[in-house]
Amino acid sequence: MSASVAARWVVLDIEGTLTPTSQVHVVLYDYARPRLGPWIHDHPEDPVVRKAVEDVKSEAGLPAEATAEQVVAVLHGWMDADRKAAPLKTLQGLIWQDGYARGELTTDYFADVVPALRAWRQRGLVLAVFSSGSVAGQVASFSHTTSGDLRGLFAQHFDTVNAGPKRERGSYEAIAAALGAARPLQIVFLSDVPAELDAAAQAGWHTVGLARPGEPYADADFGSHPAVGAFDDIDIEVVS
Numbered sequence: 540m541s542a543s544v545a546a547r548w549v550v551l552d553i554e555g556t557l558t559p560t561s562q563v564h565v566v567l568y569d570y571a572r573p574r575l576g577p578w579i580h581d582h583p584e585d586p587v588v589r590k591a592v593e594d595v596k597s598e599a600g601l602p603a604e605a606t607a608e609q610v611v612a613v614l615h616g617w618m619d620a621d622r623k624a625a626p627l628k629t630l631q632g633l634i635w636q637d638g639y640a641r642g643e644l645t646t647d648y649f650a651d652v653v654p655a656l657r658a659w660r661q662r663g664l665v666l667a668v669f670s671s672g673s674v675a676g677q678v679a680s681f682s683h684t685t686s687g688d689l690r691g692l693f694a695q696h697f698d699t700v701n702a703g704p705k706r707e708r709g710s711y712e713a714i715a716a717a718l719g720a721a722r723p724l725q726i727v728f729l730s731d732v733p734a735e736l737d738a739a740a741q742a743g744w745h746t747v748g749l750a751r752p753g754e755p756y757a758d759a760d761f762g763s764h765p766a767v768g769a770f771d772d773i774d775i776e777v778v779s
């Protein structure tokens with residue numbers, strides 16, 4: 540399996556594309572789970588935390604006077620179901636940011652990822668990230684990796700707050716506008732989730748599916764999207 544596209548921007552999903560799914564579902568979720576309650580308790584005046592807690596209550600149908608314990612129970616349920624709700628992602632992002640700063644978290648990527656990202660940057664491609672993980676969490680996760688600090692590789696970061704849901708065409712149109720792309724075909728989106736690739740293609744982007752061995756979408760039907768097992772199999776011609 541290989542893919543050839545022409546692009547100026549490469550927009551990257553994280554989970555299942557850059558990192559094994561276990562890096563998010565095991566390492567990061569296990570780190571966040573016991574810290575959600577204490578974080579809410581310890582940051583009562585932080586406007587970001589307050590808004591996230593209000594949004595959890597409203598999204599979960601809890602009354603305004605619901606306790607922190609009720610809110611945490613909802614957050615744990617969302618994590619168990621891997622529901623990528625924005626207020627959960629905001630709170631996780633703050634906790635991960637703290638964990639990376641403390642040196643308690645380090646991101647590990649698939650072996651093909653960092654060499655390919657560096658080569659693409661060197662050839663003049665512009666890299667951006669679109670993940671359900673909050674922008675704060677994304678940036679922190681690139682700051683402490685087994686390959687060092689990779690933050691400089693990425694020009695822009697997008698999440699479900701500043702762009703929108705990953706399975707909706709409008710989110711990709713918003714990202715194209717933010718990147719300043721004159722034509723959507725100047726952008727290629729790399730993801731392991733076919734529904735995300737469908738939305739990007741509806742917005743006129745090039746797409747490449749990642750069917751990585753052992754990952755949840757290894758045997759998925761990628762339909763008309765070209766699919767590869769690793770970044771080594773993607774050939775990107777740089778266009779201006």
Ligand SMILES: CSCCC(=O)C(=O)COP(=O)(O)O
Binds near residue numbers: 628635
């Ligand atoms: C530190 S970023 C963590 C990524 C994350 O929380 C997540 O849910 C991954 O979602 P993606 O959209 O990248 O598949």
Ligand SMILES: [Mg+2]
Binds near residue numbers: 552554556732
């Ligand atoms: Mg993914």
